[in-house]
Amino acid sequence: MGAAADKHYSKKMKRPKSKTALGLMEAEASPCKIWFTCKGQLICTRPTRTPLSSMDSWDEFGRRSQSSWYNLSRNDDAISVSESATHHPMHESDDDHFSSPFHELENPGADAEMYGRLEEALRETQESKKEVFEESTKRRKAELDLLSALQKAKELEKLYHHEIRQRKTIEETLVRQAQELEATKIQCDTIYDQLHDAEEQKAVLEQRMTEMESALRDGEEKLATSKCLLEALQADKEKLQQERDAAATAAAELRQKSEQRISMATEALNTEFSAVELEQATRSFDEVLKIGEGGFGCVYKGSLRSTTVAIKLLHPKSLQGQSEFNQEVAVLGRVRHPNLVALIGSCREAFGLVYEYLPNGSLEDRLACANDTPPLTWQVRTRIIYEMCSALTFLHSNKPHPVVHGDLKPANILLDANLVSKLGDFGICRLLTQSGTSTAATTLYRTTTPRGTFAYMDPEFLSSGELTPRSDVYSLGIIILQLLTGRRPQKIAEVVEDAVEKGELHTVLDPSAGAWPFVQANQLAHLGLRCAEMSRRRRPDLAREVWTVVEPLMKAASLTARRPTFAASSALPDEASTPSYFVCPIFQEMMNDPHIAADGFTYEAEAIRGWLDSGHDTSPMTNLKLAHRELTPNRGLRSVILEWQQQHRQ
Template structure:
């Protein structure tokens, strides 16, 4: 035997009730609760004999005696101890609902009943409770032990131990000790006697009473038998009757136990009437008379005894019937008691469940109260914050009101200042005009010293022209500002609001815009004026959207045919060449399809040129595929940067694909001689030869090294050759030159011929010198193109266009 769970316990065996429990908690639950209910004031100790698990057989001798087996045994013992602790905790939780003090005593052994007997003897246990049999064996007639373990413990336990055997919560058998009568003071008081025990005791009392009555009936029957035998013996014994005297004398006869049983003396019976009147008494008559008297007396006694027997039988039957009635009442009471016991247990379980539900409800209510308190604290904090915010809002409203008044005052001052400024500006312009007129008169350089005057507008005029910057009039918004549609002097314009950051003052800004406004080219958006006050530039309005809209099919814009795409490429290249040929050179720096506008005739107009001169460029998006990669290395925009951007636009004109990976795809198609795989089918049937040439130009423009990119003049010549219709190119012979069809911007708007001496007029358009001079000589002061009044009649040579026309002539 081995102990489990600690050292030997020091318990007061006179004040402790030991209860044997099994591995099944439900099986020993009723026994344990019976002990806790009936032994109040006593400490209850749980006694458990654990049967440890045996390890599997060891087949290998070396493993059987080695450290492996020891380790396995330790693991099994640790698992067994954990199971025993969990079992004892279950029983202790069961008793925790009562006020009984508890303890536990556990040992390990293969034989449970021997372990129990050993524990009783080792600890000198005085009071012990265990099960008599399993619950399935229980019945109300059960009076003896059914379990082998219970029988073994009852026979072999020390005599000094008082043992109660129970089944299904009812006391079945009690094994008392020899000194129980002398130790009644130390016996534990039973709070509640078991109803089955009282029933068995009453049955034992009734059975003893019935045995006494049966002995009484047996004695009466023996008396009757004795009387009958005596009568028979009296008739046969004649010799004895002769020796008797003639006169009868009173005698007292006693039969074996008959007289003593009843306690009544038997006297002489009266003589027969026949014998009394007889005259002669012979010895035979005397004997006959005596014999008849004896028989009569015996018959009388027999009758009396039978009467008593019948009375006794009726009495016993009545008592038995009453006993049977009492037995029925007892059985009915037992059944009612059992039913009430079941109802009581159900009510107790129901009460426990209700108490558990009540505890849960209390916990939930407590949790809700805590949450409510938390919410209330948060609400108080929010209310405090709300009060502070309301006070801040009140202060801000007061400040807003104060600032509103100050703003109104400032606006009135601003209006007055603007009026004064406009008056001063008018005076200043008039003074400038007078000075210029005097300079022309003095120096005689009317053409060279004066240029086209750019109009300056006030912020009030810009605000009125854009309908107070109505969001529905906004054309676009980007990194370099927002663009609004406007109406100035009955002419539609586009107002670009530039960002306000930068170190340029109004005069510097106005000077640079004036330089840009002098640039006149058919494929550049004309700058019509400026507003230095709001740092805005006024452009001519181009109503047909941008090239990006054509690529994305926005607003249901139809796809461009391949002829138009080649023409647009030529116009973009011509405008870039004009900007690069200007003195000083102008780099666009932000060329992309959204900056290429199309008018109602799909003529190209490049916008936002020279913006980098008006505002500083803080940084360019690296994810923009149109930006030259060499810029992120050198940090400087060059002429070759515009060539790279132009090459990316050519790729989009060819493929109409997103730019991510399009350069690689076009290179692969050209190398594999499969350019038709990447050409955009929505542009019609592309000529394979022209598509391949245009793809080669685009690839050369997109070289990583800027030095390897082609010159725009050469690119323009090659693209212009591709603009000829297919019918004309198919009729070319090897010795023939193709017909010359100049670009549209090389033609004079008046003569519709290639210009020889291009001049820029005040309306921004370029004309042949002979044509525009003749127009002005005929007294016209309006533009031949817009029919608007021109500010002056000054003419400026367009050197860049003149060089481009000469280069075009040299190609042929």
């Protein structure tokens, strides 16, 4: 019988510790000898005691024996007993336990019934004992199997966890290897691309080397050819140097001839003034007499040789000022027209230009009603358009070189005492040479630095630097639209075009000009828009198209004027009327000997002398008192009259 649980075993153990074992050991007399074991070791034995004398003692023994075996089978402390230590003692115990009663029953004094009952009880006890032993054996075997199974389960669980850890390690290794493989693949692709690029570069370099070798051969051939041509080039160089010297000599001669021509033009007008005369005429260039100023220089009003004149002083240290001086002397000394400002003289010493004085200022000031001047009527505006068209037609048809003004704007259109317009400021005008392909066509003047006033400049001239007669046509178109509307030039074409398309032209007309006849205003609006076309090719021709519109409008405006107005002549071959400049205000006849009086107007010498000799001391034009009675010959106007008469005789 188990003495105690395996966990309580020790080598010093001498007595059972289990309550069941202690109870059985201290029980009353029993014929059984009991061996108490723990963890396969014999702890102690209980010897056989005096047998029971009655049946009740045997019953008590059966119950106790059965209870002891039952308790032994239920005791958890006996599970650990080894198989070798349990089987042999139990068999010995069984023999000793069940041998005594049989011997005692064979003794005399027991009857047959008692013996049968005892034998049956012993047999039942033996069967019960066998069953208990078998059950105990099965239980111990099951417990051993369970313990083995638990140990295997623990081992399997450990193995499972180990496998899981190995699997995780393998998976991490696989991921790392996959990443390394991917990196290796990318590196291989990069190396492949680099190798491919290197092969392409190699092919390109080989091709370049082939080309360079070919070019080298060509260069050697060209070098050989160049060596052959070197002597010829040296000979050509000497020849070119000779030609250059000859060209320089020719240029100097041409420059001298040009200066002589300018001097001749000045001498022809008899208008060479000294710097002292200009200084005296302007009272040492008094600021009070300054009537204009710009980037070119200043304009003063002065009295020169008893004549009121306008004196323009250009900047002498500026190349632009020198260029403008020479340009104006060359152009105005060559061309004459009633609607061009007359150049009276010049002063090369002070870079001064002397013009006829126009008392009504510029068209720009009159449109803005500067200094409270009255607005221009629509008849006067129509006449100004007519006169500018006449002046431009004359300049563009000039022989042998057509003239393009290049800076046409209201500020450069001046008005005399009769509001007759005259075009001035020829500082940036250009002379065009005639093309050899056609007598009507002219070559273009090209420049990389277009000059002028932006709002009036030809857009194609701004973009290409090509200046043609139709560049002046664009500027004239903008001026026509300004005279119609009185507006500023910026985007004026868009405003008028929009009004014409909507049928609201009357809303943009300048009301200060009076009641414009709708037909005339509409014709001028369409003409201005055509002239102001962005494309040069779409602009009308002055002589053939613009003139045919402007001339009838001018005649109609003259008929509706409140007082007679004298329109300027166009100087065209088919125009036979006498220009108003040529008519004496007193005799109303063409002048033969024009003289300028103190009021600034030009009269026939005989007429003005008769006026003064009759006792008058006032102006026949303004009825204001004259400052003096001196008269100055207007030789410039006389030259123009003679030239005009000569053209019409032809």
